[in-house]
Amino acid sequence: xxxxxxxxxxxxxxxxxxxxxxxxxxxxxxxxxxxxxxxxxxxxxxxxxxxxxxxxxxxxxxxxxxxxxxxxxxxxxxxxxxxxxxxxxxxxxxxxxxxxxxxxxxxxxxxxxxxxxxxxxxxxxxxxxxxxxxxxxxxxxxxxxxxxxxxxxxxxxxxxxxxxxxxxxxxxxxxxxxxxxxxxxxxxxxxxxxxxxxxxxxxxxxxxxxxxxxxxxxxxxxxxxxxxxxxxxxxxxxxxxxxxxxxxxxxxxxxxxxxxxxxxxxxxxxxxxxxxxxxxxxxxxx
Numbered sequence: 001x002x003x004x005x006x007x008x009x010x011x012x013x014x015x016x017x018x019x020x021x022x023x024x025x026x027x028x029x030x031x032x033x034x035x036x037x038x039x040x041x042x043x044x045x046x047x048x049x050x051x052x053x054x055x056x057x058x059x060x061x062x063x064x065x066x067x068x069x070x071x072x073x074x075x076x077x078x079x080x081x082x083x084x085x086x087x088x089x090x091x092x093x094x095x096x097x098x099x100x101x102x103x104x105x106x107x108x109x110x111x112x113x114x115x116x117x118x119x120x121x122x123x124x125x126x127x128x129x130x131x132x133x134x135x136x137x138x139x140x141x142x143x144x145x146x147x148x149x150x151x152x153x154x155x156x157x158x159x160x161x162x163x164x165x166x167x168x169x170x171x172x173x174x175x176x177x178x179x180x181x182x183x184x185x186x187x188x189x190x191x192x193x194x195x196x197x198x199x200x201x202x203x204x205x206x207x208x209x210x211x212x213x214x215x216x217x218x219x220x221x222x223x224x225x226x227x228x229x230x231x232x233x234x235x236x237x238x239x240x241x242x243x244x245x246x247x248x249x250x251x252x253x254x255x256x257x258x259x260x261x262x263x264x265x266x267x268x269x270x271x272x273x274x275x276x277x278x279x280x281x282x283x284x285x286x
Contacts, residue, residue, distance in 0.1 A: 038257065045250035053247065064251040076252065079236035086232060087216040090155050094212035095205060102171045105191075119164055122157045127221030130157060135225040138284035143207030155219050159212045166211065170204030193260050203271045210267045214260065 044051065048059020071077055102120075105112055122130065132264060134154045145151075182192040198205070199278050220234040227235055233256065240249050 021276055038253075041250045042257075044247050045254040047247050051247045053245065053250075058239075064217050064247040065255070067246070067248050068255070071247075074236055075231065076236065079231050079233045082230060083217055083233040086106075086152065086155070087213045089152060090159055090216035091209050091212035093156060094159045094163040095209050097160060098167040098208050099198075099201070099205060101166035105168065106171060112121075113169045116164075123161045124199050126157065129222070130154065130223035131222040133192050135224075138226070143226065145226050146228040147223075147230055147232055150228070151223045151232065154222035155216045158219060158222055159215045162211050162215065163208045166204065166208050170201055174200065188254050202274045206267055206270050206274075210264065215262065217260075265268045 040055075043057065044053070044055070046060055046062070046063055047057050047064065048061045049063045049066060050058045068076060105116070114247060131154050134150055135145055136155075138150050143149070174197070178196050179192050182196045185194065218234060218239065219232075223232055224235055224238075231239060237249070237252060237256075240252070
């Protein structure tokens with residue numbers, strides 16, 4: 001006569017320990033602390049014409065977004081037209097130099113440790129002090145500080161170290177056997193790089209590009225002393241906090257946050273698409 005093990009009943013599941021609820025409460029408090037101010041900003045940006053900078057809300061509408069669009073509170077359009085091209089240039093330079101550094105550091109180059117620490121040490125320097133130093137350097141040489149020159153260099157001192165660190169992490173998981181297989185099949189070094197290495201590293205390259213763009217678009221400390229007379233978006237927002245006493249600044253924060261989430265979403269979609277193409281069977285395969 002065979003015996004069978006009784007199936008567990010859902011009601012017989014062991015009770016969760018007290019520490020589970022304690023940690024869950026701590027996590028909920030952390031999320032509320034992290035996103036609570038943002039939610040308040042979003043809500044207050046959708047007030048009516050009589051809206052103020054604090055609760056309770058006075059009406060509901062898009063009045064302050066219209067004020068923002070018409071540029072009555074600051075040079076928002078000009079700041080966006082400067083910040084986005086600057087972020088795109090910083091993103092491109094960061095990707096190219098980071099990937100090149102990752103390829104170069106795969107070999108035991110003499111002095112590579114010194115170069116690595118020279119790149120990383122800029123992360124330890126306070127951004128505001130570094131921005132002052134770059135501004136003084138331009139002043140000594142008689143160069144005009146501007147968002148296209150000095151601000152670009154200041155932001156690269158922030159984005160390149162992050163790009164290099166991400167590249168090293170990506171190359172650390174790369175299997176050299178793919179390159180050996182490509183060489184065995186007769187591929188040249190340039191073909192191996194273009195058709196094997198870079199496609200495999202595409203998700204990591206997208207991450208480097210995302211970091212470069214967002215760090216540049218949001219950078220304040222290093223840009224404050226180097227942007228010249230024409231502000232980028234973070235500095236324009238800071239300037240608005242000095243004289244704007246209306247929910248327009250909340251509307252600006254809502255718009256910039258939406259743009260940031262849009263860029264992150266596009267990057268995630270790009271990574272997902274790359275992963276699906278990898279898992280898809282080759283054309284003509286049955």
